[in-house]
Amino acid sequence: MKPQTAVAEHVKLGMFALDLLETIFCFYELKLAEVVKYQCEEKPHFDEAKKLNPKAQRSVTKALQHTPDFIEPSFFIQELKDFESIDLAMEKLREIDSNQVTIASYVEQANEKIRIHEALKAISKVKTREGIFHIPLLNLDIPVDENGVEKIKEVALGLGIEHAAVLNSGRSYHFWGLELLSEEEWRRFMYRALLLDRIGRRWVGHRLIDGQANLRISEKGGHIPTVVHVF
Numbered sequence: 001m002k003p004q005t006a007v008a009e010h011v012k013l014g015m016f017a018l019d020l021l022e023t024i025f026c027f028y029e030l031k032l033a034e035v036v037k038y039q040c041e042e043k044p045h046f047d048e049a050k051k052l053n054p055k056a057q058r059s060v061t062k063a064l065q066h067t068p069d070f071i072e073p074s075f076f077i078q079e080l081k082d083f084e085s086i087d088l089a090m091e092k093l094r095e096i097d098s099n100q101v102t103i104a105s106y107v108e109q110a111n112e113k114i115r116i117h118e119a120l121k122a123i124s125k126v127k128t129r130e131g132i133f134h135i136p137l138l139n140l141d142i143p144v145d146e147n148g149v150e151k152i153k154e155v156a157l158g159l160g161i162e163h164a165a166v167l168n169s170g171r172s173y174h175f176w177g178l179e180l181l182s183e184e185e186w187r188r189f190m191y192r193a194l195l196l197d198r199i200g201r202r203w204v205g206h207r208l209i210d211g212q213a214n215l216r217i218s219e220k221g222g223h224i225p226t227v228v229h230v231f
Contacts, residue, residue, distance in 0.1 A: 006027070007023065007024065007027040007028070007163070007178045008163045008165075008178050008230055008231070010023050010026075010027060011023055011165050011178070011227060011230045012227065012230075013227055013228065013229070013230070014226060014227060015165075015226070015227040016217070016224050016225065016226055016227075017122065017167055017174070017176075017215070017216070017217035017224065017225040017226070017227075018083070018086060018087070018090070018120075018122075018217045018218075020165055020167070020176060020227060021033065021035075021122050021217065022080070022083050024126075024135060024176075024178070025077060025080070025083075025126075026080065028126075028128055028180060029128070029129070030077075030126050030127065030128055031078065031127045031128060031129065032076060032077065032078055032126060032127035033076075033077040033122070033123070033126045033127075034074055034075070034076055034077070034122075034123040034125070034126075035074070035075045035077065035086050035089075035120050035121065035122055035123065035217065036069050036072045036073065036074050036075075036120070036121050036123060036214065037072060037073045037074075037075070037089065037093075037118055037119070037120055038067070038072050038118070038119055038120075038121060039096060039101065039116060039117075039118065039119075040116065040117055040118065040119035040216070040218075040220055041114055041115075041116050042114055042115040042116070042117075042220060042221055043114040043115075066206055066209055068209075068210055069123060069210050069212065069214060070210075075089060075120075086120070089120065090120055090218050093117060093118040093119060093120070093218060093219075094117065094118050095115075095116070095117045095118075096116040096117055096118065097116075098113055098114060098115075098116045101116060119216055119218045119219070119220060120216070120217050120218040121214040121215060121216050121217060121218075122135075122137075122214060122215055122217050123212050123213075123214050124136070124137045124186070124207075124212050124213035124214065125211075125212040126180070128180070131182075132182075132183060133180035133181060133182060133183075133186075134180065134181045134182075134183070134185075134186035134212065134213065135176060135177065135180060135181075135213075136159075136161055136164075136175075136176075136177030136179065136181055136186065136189055136213075137174070137175065137176060137177070137213040137214065137215045138155075138174070138175035138193060138199060138200075138204075138213075139172070139174060139175075139199070139200040139203040139204075139215065140152060140155070140172055140173040140174065140175055140198055140199060140200070141172065141197075141198050141199060141200050142172055142173050142198050143171060143172055144168050144169075144170075144171060144172060144173060148173065148198075149166060149228075149229045151198060152164075152166050152173060152175060152229075153231055155175070155196060155198060155199070156175065156177070156231075158192075158196070159189055159192055159193060159196075160189065161177040161178075161179060161189075162179070163177070163178045163179060163230075163231060164176060164177045164178055164230075164231060165178065165227050165229070165230050166227070166228055166229040166230070166231075167215075167225040167226055167227055167228065168223070168225065168226050168228045169215075169216065169220070169223070169225045170220055170221045170222075170223035170225075171221070174215050174216075174225050176215070186213075187208070190204055190207060190208055190213070191208075
């Protein structure tokens with residue numbers, strides 16, 4: 001496996017998440033990567049809503065609700081030109097009528113209207129000449145207005161990741177490690193992430209159920225995840 005310090009040199013500030021995925025794909029000469037289209041709801045999930053309203057409640061059924069990645073439409077990337085189809089899919093993402101779908105996010109009122117639209121997410125599991133690996137991805141519980149880059153570095157080093165890209169996702173940060181992990185290494189990485197305070201723990205739980213992680217690469221709230229720091 002190539003040293004991750006070299007891939008970090010190819011990651012530029014201001015780079016969108018899809019371009020970051022393409023950079024990783026090219027550097028590691030991946031044989032297969034995957035992007036999934038899903039229903040994105042622009043409403044805080046329960047953990048976020050609870051901070052605003054400590055009396056907020058949610059049923060056990062709602063808390064355990066999970067949509068596996070594999071039931072959603074996928075785009076497979078086997079060569080560089082396949083990124084063109086991802087660009088095209090991103091251009092064709094559409095709005096969804098909230099009256100026609102079941103809302104997964106927490107809402108305080110049954111008739112509350114939120115923006116729902118199609119979005120794309122990158123999958124951590126990739127294929128190389130040596131076999132199956134994972135891009136270490138994390139959804140961080142660190143608001144962008146905290147300017148928490150040093151905290152993110154501390155999290156990364158604590159989890160054994162020396163080089164990574166930090167992306168501004170709009171309201172919080174996304175973490176893309178620049179070192180591919182084996183299946184065993186990835187699971188250890190995710191289990192240890194559960195012990196940290198500034199990680200979206202429910203997000204980690206869902207990802208462990210799927211056996212792979214994912215992070216959004218398309219627009220939400222008018223913002224595309226963008227690289228703001230590389231180390």
